[in-house]
Every structure is written in C-alpha cells, then in structure tokens.
Amino acid sequence: MSAPWLTILWLAPAVGALAVLAVPNTRPDVAKWLALVVSLVVFGLSLGLAVGFDADGARYQFVEDLSWIPALGTRYALGLDGIGLVLVLLTAVLLPILILAGWGDADHSGSLDHAGGRRQKGPHIYLALMLSVEAMVLMSFVALDILLFYIFFEAMLIPMYFLIGGFGRQQGVDRSRAAVKFLLYNLFGGLIMLAAVIGLYVVTARSELGENGAGTFDLRAIVDAVSAGELDAGSGLIRMLFLGFMFAFAVKAPLWPFHSWLPDAAVSATPASAVLMMAVVDKVGTFAMLRYCLQLFPDASRYFAPLIATLAVIGIVYGAILAIGQTDVMRLIAYTSISHFGFIILGIFALTSQGQTGSTLYMVNHGISTAALFLVAGFLVSRRGSRLIADYGGVQKIAPLLAGTFLIAGLATLSLPGLAPFISEFLVLIGTFTRYPVAAIAAASALVLSAIYILWTYQRMMGGPPRPVGEGPGAAARPMRDLHGRELAVVAPLVALLVVFGVYPKPLLDVIDPAVGHTMSTIDERDPAPTVPLPDGGPP
Template structure:
C-alpha cells in the first residue's frame, strides 16, 4: 500500500497552521521558522510527487489517486488525484510559499493586541503565518480534488483566510484596507453562490441520469465526465448552458476575467506585497485551473457555444489591463493591472480550444506566478525603503541600488514577455493556438505586446533612471537607499533563476502539461483546426 501522498500534501500546511498558533505568543521567531519549515516540507513532498509522476502519457490520467467514502447519502467521496496540469500548479504553489514567508518575514511584527499590563502581545506573526499556511492547504486541495463538492468547499473556504490577510495585515490604513477586503470577499462569495446553485443542479442531473447509487446522484468528477463523453447525461441543451454559466461565473470572478475584475487592484494594493502575490499568483490560479478541469470537461458543448464570447471578453481584458497599467501613478496598482491583462491571455488560450492554446495557458499560469511574484516583491522592497508607492517619488535607484534595479528590470522584462525569459514561450503558444481558431482575437491580443513594453520600460525609466545625487526632487530621496540584503536576495534569486531557466528550457514543464492537455482535448472530442492554405484558381497552393 502506497502512502497517501496527496493527503499529506495538503494536510501538512493545515496541521502546520495549527502548530504555529500553538507557539507561545512571546516566541514569534519560533513561529516564523516553524512556518518556513512547513512550507519547505510541502515543497519536498511536491518534488517527490514530480519525481514519481509518469510523464509518458500512456498510464492513467490521474495519478496518486486516493478514493474513500465520505458522505454516501450525497454520493460524494474523498477523491484525490493529480494530472500534469494540477502537478505544475502544485509545484508553483510549493515553490512560492517559502519565498513569500521569507518576503513577509517582518510584515506582521507590528500587529498585535495589548495585554493587561499595557504591553503588546506578539501574536501577529503567529496569526499571519497560520492564515498563509491555511490558504496554501486549501489551494493544494483544490488542485487535487476529484470530487466536485469537495472542490467547491475548499474553493470557497480559502476566501476566509485570504480576507483576514488583506483586512488584518494589509499595508493601507483604516477603511481603505477594510473596504478592499470586504470587496474581495463579497465578489468571490457571490460568484461561489452562483456556482453552488450550479453544483446542486448538476447533482440533480446526475441523479436523473442514474449515475449515483440508491437513486441518488454523484459528485465524482470522473464519473460525470465519462457520462458526458458517452452521452449518458440526461440534460437538455439549455440546462447544460445554465450549469456551465454557473461554474464559469465563479471562476471568472476568481481569475479574474473582465468585467469581473474590479476587486483585484484594490485588494492587491491593500494587502502586503507577500499577501498580494499569494492572491494573484496562487489563489487566482484556482479559477483558471478550474476552467480547464470543470468547465471544459463537464460541459464541452456549452464551452464551445460560449467560447467566442469568452474569448472576446479575454481580449478586452488583455487590452484594457495594459492600457490602464500605462496610466497608473501607483507602482503596486500598475502591477495589479498587468495581471488582469495576463489573465486575459490565460483565459483566451483555454477557450481557443486548441492543444497549443491550452498548453500555453497552463504554462502561462506558472510563468505568470513567477514573474508577478518577482516584480511585486521587488517593488515591495523598494516601497519599504522609500515609504511611498507613487512612481513620481523615485528616481536614480539604479545608481544607488544596482542589484535591486537590475532584478526589477529582469522581472519587468519577463512581464512584457521578452524572448529568453519564461513568459515568452507561454504567450507565444497562446497566440499560435488562438490564431488557428480566432485570428482576429489573436491579432488584437498581440497589440498588448507593444502596450506592455510601454508600461514596463516607462516604469523602469521613471523609477530607476535619472540622477540620484540631486539635492531636490525624487532623486534626493534615493541617495541613502540601501541595496538588496541577504534575506531579500534569498527571495529574489530563485525567482529570477526560474525565469531564466524556463525561458530557455521549458521542456520539464511541457512534458508534464502536454499529456494532460491531450487527455482534455480527447475528453471533449476537440481537434486542432488545420491551417487554411490559400489556393489559386487551378486548386494548387499559391
């Protein structure tokens, strides 16, 4: 009997969260090291799963499967499994969490409550780390759950610790932080409420189709997907479209897809840099992952029907996010708007319904997580030195802190998908996969390459360029700015290294992704469109 590795994977950070809270309040250092140790343990388990994963694509679609009875009366099971798409996102989560713990090492030191003697209890770091580990546990469960109800529970539950991370440990003060946290929670809870209605509707459909036992329905993703693929699901076209929209709405809010995006910039600015990266690079990926796993496989016909509309919304999001980023005066808000543009690329690739598009989208999820983490965290280090998020308050940083400026430039160039850095390959695949299905959408999306170059290079020029020896102006404030130190280098170095390595050698990730994408395309009975070859009047190629 093999060990239940997927249970260990998500249970380790969940137990770690409880253990961190159990550390005495006057020992914040122990809580921090324990939290870091737990995230490194999760990383070790994830690497072990990757090492034991069959990449040939000839075996079972889901590996390391665990399947146990949970609530028989509802037809729901504790079913876990991992495919290549889930695995790369598990690895992304496991790699980023130790980095985020290090990046936010001192973020919660100022948070606490007064004890009876008037002294400040140092319980802030304990709660902060416990909430972070709770989010990690729920995200990991979402990537491995093979039961629809089980997925839904954790999909919704992760909102609660994320809400407290924004509202209780954010960088803004007073009502702005609280408003951003409430907006984040309400938007996502409303999306989850719509999805709950769709989940219940799907259960009724499976019961009517005789998929469950004892006259009931089932939430087993594999059983429902098999029934859909074989035509055994007893539901009309209109009902299937409604169920698809219920799932898709929740995932579009979480992702976020334009026009359901407005909560993201406020939440990203209100959270700490580490908290914002946890939200944008990890939590939001659950939305795009779920589009691949649930929307496409459970409702392939409805996905085809709505694909042109969703692709159009994605293209609007791509251009909209890039244009809004250009006009920002707040560096953190600028980076948040770039993520809206990048999520547009991810969703466009998914609903292009081509193997290149879906491979590119999955790879884009990973690369966006790494590049956004690098750019946002480096910007956070910069803001912590100057005490301002306004771009106009900077200048000449490259002469005073060359390592900080250099890593910021690399992260920025990755954001604009410069060839040689990781996001280029994924964006290129998305555009190729989209062009064969929706050429006009691909051409419009390509304009974001120019727009991204504008906002990244202009941002770098304003913040890092110019003189740093002025007696007045923004340059004067940077003369005493220190460069990245040891802990910050530990945060930045692995992210920059991954951007460079995957920029020239993405094969390890593609070997995991390609078989899973092929399974998805086969499950939904979709084939890549053949490129049209112009012919002359005689019927031969021109």
C-alpha cells in the same frame, strides 16, 4: 497499498498552521522558522510527487478514493494530473519564498486600542493564515470530487480575507473595504456556483449514474457519462450549469468585467499576501476552467467560447492600457495581472492543444514573474515608504541589484524572448490564431502596450538622478540601500526560474502536453487544420 501522498501534501501545511498558532506571542522568531520549515517540507513532498509522476502513465495518479458522505454520493477522492502537478509545484515553490519575503510583515501589524497603543496580532497568526491558504489551494488542485473541490474553493477566501484586512499595508477603512470587496465578489460567485453544483447533482440523479435516487459528485464518473451522452439534460440546462461554474471561476481568475476587486486587494495587502493571491489563489479559477468547465460541459464550452474569448481579449487590452496610466507602482502591477489572466483564459477557450498548453504554462510563468516584480516593488516601497512612481528616480545608480532584478522581472512581464513567459504567450497566440485569428491579432497588441508600461516605469523609477530618501537637509545623507541577504534569497530563485524556463521549458511541457491531450480527447475537440490560400486564388 501506497502511502496517501496527496493527503499528506495538503495536511502538512494545515497541521503546520495549527503548530504555528500554538507558538506563544513572545516567540515570534520560532513561529517564523517553524512556518518556513513546514513550507520547505511541503516543497520536498511536491518534488517527490514530481519525481514519481509518470507523464505517459494514467491520467490521474496517486489516486485516493474513500467513502465520505454516501447519502450524497460524495467521496474523498484525490488525484493528480500533469496540469495539477505543475500548479502544485508552483504553489510549493512560492510559499517558502513568500514567507521569507514577508519575514517582518506582521511584526508591526495590529489595530489601535482605546489607549492609542497598537494591539499586536503577532506573526504566528499571519504565518498560519499563509499556510492555511496553501493547504486549501493544494487540495483544490488534487480534488476529484466536485463538492470536495467546492468546499475548499470557498474556504480559502476566509484566510485571504484576514490576510488583506488584518495585515495589509494600508491602515483603517481602505484595507477593510478592499478585503470586504474581495470577499463579497468571490462569495457571490461561489453562491452562483453552488446553485450549479446542486443542479448538476440533480441531473446525475436522473441519469444512470444515480443510485437509489441519489446523484454523484465524482468528476471522473460524470465526465465519462458526458462523453457517452448518458446525462439526461437539455442543452439549455447544460448551458445554465456551465455559466454557474464559469461565473465563479471568472470572478476568481479574474476575467473582465469581474476583475474590479483585484487592484484594490493587491494594493491593500502586503506584497507577500498580494503575490499569494495573484500568483497562487487566482490560478484555482483558471485551473478549474480547464478541469471542470471544459470536461463537464464540452458543448456549452464550445457554444460560449467566442464570447469568453472576446471578454479575454478585452481584458488583455484593458489591463495593459490602465497599467500605462497608473501612478501607483503596485496598482500598475495588479493591472498587468488582469491582462495576463486574459491571455490564460483566451488560450483555454481557443480550444486548441497549443492554446491550452500555453495557458497552463502561462499559469506557472505568470506566478513566477508576478512574484518577482511585485516583491521587488515591495522592497522598493519598504525603503522609501511610497508607492508613487514619481517619488522614485536614479535607483540604478545607488541600488544596482534592486534595479537589475526589477528590470529582469519587468522584461519577463512583457514576455521578452529568453525569459519564461515568452514561450507560454507565444503558444497561446499560435493556438488562438488557428481558431480566432482576429482575437489573436488584437491580443498581440498588448505586447506593444506591455513594453510601454514596463519600460516607461523603469525609466521613471530607476533612471535619472538619484532622489534622496526623506525630506529636509539631511535627506541626501540617507541613500537607498541595495538588496541584502534575505531579499537576495527571495529574488535569486525567481530570477533563476525565469531564465531556466525561458530557455528550457521542456520539463514542464513534458507533463503538461499529455494532460492537455487527455482534455482535448475528453471534449472531442481537434486542432483546426491550417489553411494557406494558394497564390492563384484556388482552393487551399
């Protein structure tokens, strides 16, 4: 029997979080280094899984399947497919980088006590929360039991709530309001999903899957039953169950018009926490659309696909337009993520192999590019103490490395050819055009809009004469410093990945393509045949 590698994968950061919590408040450096080592161990485990994964082998590999709650028909079932693998790798790559980026984030956090002093929370709590989120996200990517997935899908909201509300950059009511808004939106979506999960359980109990009146939460068994037409449920009920799952994932993703919690949460959190939320946690929503919505409810997915594609296109254009009008650089980046999530969801519900491959690749590339742009913007804000674009100018003359990395990350965000997001966005547009040409053309307009908000922002912040840090006669004597060692260690791997995957995405596509093929086969969907009208007006 092989080792339970997937259990070890998610337990490592969970146990690491407990170990970090046990570090005394008087030893913050020990807590930081311990958290970094744990995250690197998880990264090593993920690389081992990638090496051992056979792209041409079984759909789910490293499978673990144990009895958990027999009375409910739920099992401790884990398995990894190609889509889950690339997202596991994304999570494992980003966590060490985020810990380094947020090395000093918790050092001065805390609330004012009755004497006016600041109560120190300590970095050990902050780092333990980060590792807890990683553990729950990893479990979400490998769970093959629907109830098991749901538990961790909801549980990850708690540490994220405390990361936003307890350690955010904004003080007082602003970050508390943003944290509560984040929690309420996602909890409400989760409650709707819980009703759908229960409804699906009842449906399985009525079918041949049920044993002694009990249903099942086994994803593989339910998907096989759906493919064989063995579920005893009408189309109306199936569509309601689909909407219950889809609503929760649309809030998490976030899909317009369920997006409004994201900008406030992203601005209120520390840059590292905001990246954890946008680049990692929110991917659970789009991943779940592929794994659960499409496979459990293929007919309902086809029925609602035009509506969801329309909402995705609205989100693409809406996010890009609002990004242009932002005066806050961090809020601008948050709105760009709303636009990018629209592309991801559009590719999923185009129901084509190119669209879904592009969407999966986009999840990875968006995580890398958003991490680079948001973290570099965070370094800028930490130097000047302002998020307002108008407070910057001439950075490229006094901090060329800082300005250069901001430019590369920005160009990746607008999907410049040669950088990683271009391939994924191109695949999404091609896959969408064959099914919904009008939606693809409308979505392509965001390419122009993204060029406006990125290049205009760069011109205002990095070009022109240098602006001094601070005010008063001595301000000019304190120029903005360039990236230093730790910051370079944060930015360099992200820039390298943007370039490598922009030129050579084959390692990712080799594991994504077979998984997408399995999904398309499971839902009995085929790519539309291309049609080209003949010049004489005859039939294509």
